[in-house]
Amino acid sequence: MIAINDMEHKSEVRIGFSEFSNNLYENTKNKILKELNATKKDWNDPKWQLKNRISSVEEISKYIKLTDEEYDNIKKVGEKYRFAITPYYFSLIDFDNPNCPIRLQSIPDVRELDESGELDPMKEEQSNPSGRITRRYPNKLIINVTNACPMYCRHCQRRRLIGNFDKNTSKEDIDTSIKFIRNHETIREVLITGGDALLLSNDRLEAIFNKLSKIPHVEVIRIGTRTLSTLPFRIDDELACLLRKYRVQVSTQFNHACEITPEAVRAIDILVDHGILVRNQMVLLHNVNDDKYCIQKTNEELHKYRVITYYLFHPKDVKSTKHFQVDISKGLEIMKHLEGRTSGMCKPTYVYNAPGGLGKVPLVPMENIECGEDGYKLTTWENKKITKGFE
Numbered sequence: 001m002i003a004i005n006d007m008e009h010k011s012e013v014r015i016g017f018s019e020f021s022n023n024l025y026e027n028t029k030n031k032i033l034k035e036l037n038a039t040k041k042d043w044n045d046p047k048w049q050l051k052n053r054i055s056s057v058e059e060i061s062k063y064i065k066l067t068d069e070e071y072d073n074i075k076k077v078g079e080k081y082r083f084a085i086t087p088y089y090f091s092l093i094d095f096d097n098p099n100c101p102i103r104l105q106s107i108p109d110v111r112e113l114d115e116s117g118e119l120d121p122m123k124e125e126q127s128n129p130s131g132r133i134t135r136r137y138p139n140k141l142i143i144n145v146t147n148a149c150p151m152y153c154r155h156c157q158r159r160r161l162i163g164n165f166d167k168n169t170s171k172e173d174i175d176t177s178i179k180f181i182r183n184h185e186t187i188r189e190v191l192i193t194g195g196d197a198l199l200l201s202n203d204r205l206e207a208i209f210n211k212l213s214k215i216p217h218v219e220v221i222r223i224g225t226r227t228l229s230t231l232p233f234r235i236d237d238e239l240a241c242l243l244r245k246y247r248v249q250v251s252t253q254f255n256h257a258c259e260i261t262p263e264a265v266r267a268i269d270i271l272v273d274h275g276i277l278v279r280n281q282m283v284l285l286h287n288v289n290d291d292k293y294c295i296q297k298t299n300e301e302l303h304k305y306r307v308i309t310y311y312l313f314h315p316k317d318v319k320s321t322k323h324f325q326v327d328i329s330k331g332l333e334i335m336k337h338l339e340g341r342t343s344g345m346c347k348p349t350y351v352y353n354a355p356g357g358l359g360k361v362p363l364v365p366m367e368n369i370e371c372g373e374d375g376y377k378l379t380t381w382e383n384k385k386i387t388k389g390f391e
């Protein structure tokens, strides 16, 4: 009855729960623990993970063989755009695969030296009315609370903010931002992000949540964090209780099914078991996930572990990330593929962040609807045309 059967390719996508992924992880993890003379208990400690981030080519070359060219390139690019990889994330790399999605997202690449593109195409700097706020919409805005992240994604679209050293936003700037929100009654939702919001201590987070929760027109607080994929050990019961107390919702970023590991799912479970809503904002990235089966499988893994599929971001033309660019037609093809082939829960909204800070624009395949003289003509997911019984 079902005409289209092309699902077998889906099983070729690497997932975080496979024996293959687990072996990679355990092997590199044990090598790192031995090299640093550390214990399994250290490994699960987020502070240990942050302190022992891999941030030089000398460290990388302790664990994997690099050619002279690779060594020089990582060094050269790293001097221009710093890198830091948690031992956890580094241990998911498959070094036999030059297009390993974990490697592409974390290790400097010579293509980053391409000078085309802009540093701030969304003109976030120009949408800053006060403090550390970015505001483009009437009733929601962002406060950037830090420029630090556990791992510096090579595709980061906020590269200009990542700078060369980690810096949390000062208490004064946060207070100025909160004051702006207090004085603007249209703001109903506040996004606390960075960098990675969960690099702030629980005490600092609570101080912010507490002040925001006292503003009557602020109905929702949301945090942006990639720790679920880069530093899952940051998530524990204490943090989940804090988020629950202020009904904080979480936006995260998983870009590939191989990032959804048993460790990541342990973190997801803690949040979801405490009633925290977790949504995924995936970035479409060339060679990482620009494949319809990969996007399908990744969203199905998220669905399975109770993470809500939210956005698929079209990559912007940010300087030094050109090698991740994808054509919009590719994204639309992926969206069309998802229709009917998977659960509705696994379909993101595909969006383009308009240049100049004009906001997000949804990108929707249009072939399935046609407006003619005698009404609409629809095309189903199996390419069946509906012309009758529908005006």
Ligand SMILES: *Cc1c(COP(=O)(O)O)cnc(C)c1O
Residues within 6 Å of the ligand: 134, 135, 136, 137, 140, 141, 142, 191, 360
């Ligand atoms: C994306 C974004 C938001 C949040 O938008 P949602 O569509 O609600 O997730 C808010 N402010 C700015 C500046 C944004 O870019």
Ligand code: SF4
Residues within 6 Å of the ligand: 148, 149, 151, 152, 153, 155, 156, 157, 158, 194, 195, 196, 225, 226
């Ligand atoms: S976690 Fe987000 S802000 Fe941080 S480097 Fe990655 S994409 Fe950029």
